[in-house]
Amino acid sequence: MHRRWIALAIALTFSGMTQAHETPKTAAPAIEAGADDENLWLDDIDGAKPLEWVKARNAETVAKYAEGEDFKTLDARILEVLDSDAKIPMVSKIGDHYYNFWRDKQHPKGLWRRTTLAEYRKDNPAWETVIDLDALAASEKENWVWHGAQCLKPDNRRCLVSLSRGGADADVVREYDLSTKTFVEGGFTVPEAKSQVAWIDDDHIYVATDFGPGSMTTSSYPRIVKEWKRGTPLSSATTVYEGKPSDMSISAFRDLTPGFERDFVQRALEFYNSETFLRGKDGKLAKIDVPNDAETDVEREWLLIEPRTPWTVGGKTYPSGALLATKFDDYMAGKRDITVLFTPDEHTSLSSHSWTRHHLILNLMRDVVSEIQVLTPAATGSWKSETLSGAPALSTMQAGGIDADESDEYFLTVSGFLQPTTLYYGTLGKGGREAIKHSPAFFDASRFVVSQHFATSKDGTKVPYFEIAPKAMKADGNNPTLVYGYGGFEISLQPMYSAGVGRAWLEKGGVYVIANIRGGGEYGPRWHQAALKANRPRAYEDFAAVSQDLIDRKITSPRHMGMMGGSNGGLLAGNMLTKYPQLYGAVVSQVALLDMKRYTHMSAGASWMAEYGDPDKPEEWKYIQTFSPYQNLHKGTKYPPVLFTTSTRDDRVGPVHARKMAARMQAMGFDASLYENIEGGHGAAADNKQSAFMNALAYTYLWEHLK
Numbered sequence: 041m042h043r044r045w046i047a048l049a050i051a052l053t054f055s056g057m058t059q060a061h062e063t064p065k066t067a068a069p070a071i072e073a074g075a076d077d078e079n080l081w082l083d084d085i086d087g088a089k090p091l092e093w094v095k096a097r098n099a100e101t102v103a104k105y106a107e108g109e110d111f112k113t114l115d116a117r118i119l120e121v122l123d124s125d126a127k128i129p130m131v132s133k134i135g136d137h138y139y140n141f142w143r144d145k146q147h148p149k150g151l152w153r154r155t156t157l158a159e160y161r162k163d164n165p166a167w168e169t170v171i172d173l174d175a176l177a178a179s180e181k182e183n184w185v186w187h188g189a190q191c192l193k194p195d196n197r198r199c200l201v202s203l204s205r206g207g208a209d210a211d212v213v214r215e216y217d218l219s220t221k222t223f224v225e226g227g228f229t230v231p232e233a234k235s236q237v238a239w240i241d242d243d244h245i246y247v248a249t250d251f252g253p254g255s256m257t258t259s260s261y262p263r264i265v266k267e268w269k270r271g272t273p274l275s276s277a278t279t280v281y282e283g284k285p286s287d288m289s290i291s292a293f294r295d296l297t298p299g300f301e302r303d304f305v306q307r308a309l310e311f312y313n314s315e316t317f318l319r320g321k322d323g324k325l326a327k328i329d330v331p332n333d334a335e336t337d338v339e340r341e342w343l344l345i346e347p348r349t350p351w352t353v354g355g356k357t358y359p360s361g362a363l364l365a366t367k368f369d370d371y372m373a374g375k376r377d378i379t380v381l382f383t384p385d386e387h388t389s390l391s392s393h394s395w396t397r398h399h400l401i402l403n404l405m406r407d408v409v410s411e412i413q414v415l416t417p418a419a420t421g422s423w424k425s426e427t428l429s430g431a432p433a434l435s436t437m438q439a440g441g442i443d444a445d446e447s448d449e450y451f452l453t454v455s456g457f458l459q460p461t462t463l464y465y466g467t468l469g470k471g472g473r474e475a476i477k478h479s480p481a482f483f484d485a486s487r488f489v490v491s492q493h494f495a496t497s498k499d500g501t502k503v504p505y506f507e508i509a510p511k512a513m514k515a516d517g518n519n520p521t522l523v524y525g526y527g528g529f530e531i532s533l534q535p536m537y538s539a540g541v542g543r544a545w546l547e548k549g550g551v552y553v554i555a556n557i558r559g560g561g562e563y564g565p566r567w568h569q570a571a572l573k574a575n576r577p578r579a580y581e582d583f584a585a586v587s588q589d590l591i592d593r594k595i596t597s598p599r600h601m602g603m604m605g606g607s608n609g610g611l612l613a614g615n616m617l618t619k620y621p622q623l624y625g626a627v628v629s630q631v632a633l634l635d636m637k638r639y640t641h642m643s644a645g646a647s648w649m650a651e652y653g654d655p656d657k658p659e660e661w662k663y664i665q666t667f668s669p670y671q672n673l674h675k676g677t678k679y680p681p682v683l684f685t686t687s688t689r690d691d692r693v694g695p696v697h698a699r700k701m702a703a704r705m706q707a708m709g710f711d712a713s714l715y716e717n718i719e720g721g722h723g724a725a726a727d728n729k730q731s732a733f734m735n736a737l738a739y740t741y742l743w744e745h746l747k
Contacts, residue, residue, distance in 0.1 A: 093703075097715070101714060102715070105741050108740075118539075119732035122143070122731055128478070131155075135196035138155055138156065140155075141186055142167075148729060149174040150727075152169075161476050183205055184204070185205070185206060187204050187211045188201075190238065193296040194296070198218070198227075206689040206720065207726040208691045209691050212229070213230035215228040228245055236249075236291035238291070239296070243271075247265070247268050248262035249262055257289060258285055260643060261647065263285060263290055264290060265290045281317075288310050292305045305325055331349065334346060334348060335348070342417070343368040344400075345363075345364040346363055347362060361565050363381040363382040363402070365379045379421065382402055384564050389561070390405075394439065394441045394450075396468055397441075397446060398468070399416050401428070408492075409431075409535070410435065410436045412439050432454070434456060434492060434506070435454060436455050448468040448469055452464040455535065457508045457537065458485035460482075461479040461537055462475050463475070479537065483543050485542070488510055489510075497585040498581040501570075504562065516594060519551045520549065521590060522602050523590070524603070525579075525605050525609055526609040527571065528559045528608035530565065530568035531560055532562045548743065555586040559576070576652060580667065584620045599746075600746050604628040604629075604738065604742070607722065610698075611636075613628065614670075617629070617680065618677075626746055628682070628685070629685075630685045631690055631724050632686070632701075633652075634669045634701045635670040637664075638655070640655060670701055670704065673701075673708060681712070683737075684701055684712065685714075685715050685724055685737065686698035687718075688716055688717070689726075
């Protein structure tokens with residue numbers, strides 16, 4: 041399993057468009073860490089009594105914030121964006137076709153569809169529907185949510201399609217035939233679970249899933265991976281590797297690159313701590329001998345290594361955040377001939393990399409703004425480097441190879457806070473690129489200006505932040521300002537066009553701020569590691585410094601400043617609420633972790649102990665309790681009003697955190713609102729209509745309190 045996928049999904053969900061209880065007769069006192077939890081009854085996620093309570097809370101929140109004309113107008117305007125036919129249909133190449141998953145007003149659950157490159161380059165491509173999810177859901181009477189497909193090279197006829205009920209991480213896997221556009225009768229089918237599946241060949245797949253009691257880790261992911269033969273029951277699949285219950289997850293896959301077919305087993309012990317093994321034809325495993333916190337990528341003859349801490353090997357020391365290259369077979373044979381492809385500095389870090397047939401694309405960040413390098417291996421062992429230029433100031437460029445097996449073609453996106461995304465198509469080594477798709481402008485950007493600033497955190501660290509503000513703004517401290525942050529799992533928040541932010545916040549005269557706090561990946565692994573475990577408060581100090589800088593610059597004042605964050609960013613929101621209540625006029629916390637005393641026992645919480653620590657260990661709870669919002673509520677403190685949003689079907693963080701936090705705050709007499717979408721998973725929405733509602737609710741709530 042790719043160790044960043046969970047956190048990345050979270051960050052992408054929330055960085056862009058984001059999205060009746062009876063008070064007990066006796067108010068609950070402030071509850072310190074280790075005391076009894078009066079809200080444990082809300083842990084029964086699907087229980088009748090808790091759901092009745094949730095529906096009452098929802099009704100209260102809707103009545104107060106989601107029935108006015110302003111809300112209805114904003115809801116409709118955001119839905120218009122989400123359903124727009126003018127959005128860029130991003131694609132991935134499978135065989136000879138380019139596939140896209142598309143939602144609009146007529147297809148709220150979505151279409152999996154395909155076209156040719158020649159058609160795709162047209163303004164209005166002709167699409168062929170492969171799976172109509174709305175029709176499928178209706179015929180099978182299931183609330184299917186698309187989770188993607190894996191297709192078997194080289195003919196790409198058979199695919200393993202993943203479908204989720206209501207948007208949960210757990211999904212059902214079913215084999216699909218692209219030539220007949222039907223599910224394969226008697227084909228591979230994996231029952232609902234948090235599964236990892238991958239093709240081996242026509243008649244075999246790797247499957248890591250819930251095989252019964254004891255087969256899942258304490259993080260709620262598969263502990264065992266097996267090889268399953270077509271035509272046999274899943275129960276007869278043979279074990280390939282078995283991890284420990286305390287591991288995060290186990291998976292396996294085959295690299296199907298022609299001429300370089302290899303099998304790998306991955307054991308994720310925790311985030312950014314894993315082992316990868318080469319599986320021989322005899323079934324024996326050989327570990328790729330790199331530090332467990334290093335990222336590896338095997339492509340054809342090459343092994344790429346990204347050390348996350350300084351690494352000494354072969355008599356040389358390589359820095360954290362570097363990118364290294366070596367010949368895979370030679371390395372497995374014991375040779376340590378390593379070439380440094382990228383070395384970070386105080387301002388520059390590696391965001392991602394992508395292969396084409398003959399080149400390696402490096403997506404870099406310099407003070408959170410994009411740069412792209414193209415590297416080409418030479419016969420002498422050296423690598424040629426050139427810059428892929430053309431990014432406007434304070435923007436984001438991301439380039440990726442289209443088909444590393446066959447061509448040097450690539451797609452490039454360019455986007456900015458005020459610049460709608462443009463998609464380019466080009467071929468490395470053949471000159472320029474062509475703009476083939478343009479996202480429309482959903483709001484008038486000419487009225488605004490983007491700037492980058494640096495706040496000084498408590499320990500002296502310079503923390504960058506982006507500010508999008510009206511050109512006519514007066515620095516009088518009265519501007520409604522929304523500060524957004526994430527600060528975890530080495531995920532970066534770069535400039536990104538958001539029609540939702542434009543319509544919901546900027547057009548109304550608000551200032552929008554992105555805080556690039558520690559815990560994220562804006563400056564590589566060191567930026568992330570600076571806010572791990574006992575150092576987690578550094579992230580909150582950074583966010584407070586950005587907020588205070590906005591006050592000092594007279595952009596806004598506490599009465600007019602709000603903050604918002606989702607998931608790990610929701611934990612950030614909870615801590616800004618409880619640790620820095622004097623800075624904000626309102627807070628929105630989305631699908632958040634909030635009860636850090638019990639988080640490891642909720643949903644997938646145990647998988648994040650490398651990030652936060654283990655609260656069941658007294659020595660670690662000692663520091664965790666300082667950033668556990670649920671345990672840090674106190675009567676007599678003046679908290680800003682807060683909205684908690686979540687989803688019943690969120691099986692990653694879970695809805696219990698938000699439920700309990702809202703319940704405790706309400707019992708203590710504070711202004712706390714809750715809205716729990718009954719479906720939607722960790723994104724808190726299963727379709728565009730639900731996404732529009734959740735976003736309109738959050739922004740309406742903020743305007744109500746900050747204007």
